[in-house]
Amino acid sequence: MSFAFIEAEKASFPIRRMCHVLGVSQSGFFAWRDRPACHRQQQDMIHLAHIRTAFELSNGTYGSPRMHRDLVNEGLKIGRHRTARLMRENQLIARQKRRFKRTTDSEHAWPVAPNLVAQGFAADCPDRKWGADISYIWTAEGWLYLAIVLDLFSRRVVGWATSDRLKRDLAIAALRHALAARNPEPGLVHHSDRGSQYCSVDYQARLRKRGILISMSGRGNCYDNSMVETFFKTIKSELIWPVAWKSRQQAENAIARYIDGFYNPVRRHSSLGFQSPIAFERKAREVS
Numbered sequence: 001m002s003f004a005f006i007e008a009e010k011a012s013f014p015i016r017r018m019c020h021v022l023g024v025s026q027s028g029f030f031a032w033r034d035r036p037a038c039h040r041q042q043q044d045m046i047h048l049a050h051i052r053t054a055f056e057l058s059n060g061t062y063g064s065p066r067m068h069r070d071l072v073n074e075g076l077k078i079g080r081h082r083t084a085r086l087m088r089e090n091q092l093i094a095r096q097k098r099r100f101k102r103t104t105d106s107e108h109a110w111p112v113a114p115n116l117v118a119q120g121f122a123a124d125c126p127d128r129k130w131g132a133d134i135s136y137i138w139t140a141e142g143w144l145y146l147a148i149v150l151d152l153f154s155r156r157v158v159g160w161a162t163s164d165r166l167k168r169d170l171a172i173a174a175l176r177h178a179l180a181a182r183n184p185e186p187g188l189v190h191h192s193d194r195g196s197q198y199c200s201v202d203y204q205a206r207l208r209k210r211g212i213l214i215s216m217s218g219r220g221n222c223y224d225n226s227m228v229e230t231f232f233k234t235i236k237s238e239l240i241w242p243v244a245w246k247s248r249q250q251a252e253n254a255i256a257r258y259i260d261g262f263y264n265p266v267r268r269h270s271s272l273g274f275q276s277p278i279a280f281e282r283k284a285r286e287v288s
Helices: 002-009 015-022 026-034 039-057 064-073 080-089 168-182 201-209 222-240 248-263 277-287
Strands: 129-139 142-151 156-163 189-192 213-216
Touching: 002 015, 002 026, 015 026, 039 064, 039 080, 064 080, 129 168, 129 222, 129 248, 142 168, 142 222, 142 248, 156 168, 156 248, 156 277, 168 201, 189 222, 201 213, 222 248
Parallel strands: 129 189, 189 213
Antiparallel strands: 129 142, 142 156
């Protein structure tokens, strides 16, 4: 609509000139601007305020499906198409994921465990299957490596650690945090790639001491640990790639806020019925 365009661009161009170019009268524009908004327009403004807030909290990552579920859970009566329209009209476009490069040192002499998971990522409750992997973030100071342990039932990050060196101590630190936070029963399956960090004697000894079964991906098969790699794609597209990190400490602080303050307690996953990992686990406990 011409009047809406003029209202949106009035800070950049004179109203009189735009009215002339668009073939409308200034009096008509001012009458339109001063006219009280209809009920639907008022509702749109209310919905848009909620959408902008949720979009900002998601760090610009929510598309219309997640946004719609968020609004409905907040008690707003709004349809999926209306949500998509408001986001589209206001240029609220979710960031797109990009491909990322993996770093796995599988050229070593450590023993390799069989693939017990075999791409069967489903679990009937928390702490039945964990996935672990390592990725990296570039900063002005050099690489920062991130190791995580992910619960495959809820996609919850149950342990994570960072380091400026890609050593087995990094993977052990993430595992130590996961064991302390969850205290799993024996029989848990721990799945990883064939990297030297996960094949090391120290790492596997910690797993066996707790009665945890060791599973590893097939050689060169990235799909065998795809759920953990999906997490890395998510955090990189939503947090890492849009920022030029000045220091490792800055990146580590942001990762802590993302995982502990957003990803685990807030971020909605379509595979979890648009619930966050913590909410999904809570509901599972209530049902059981």
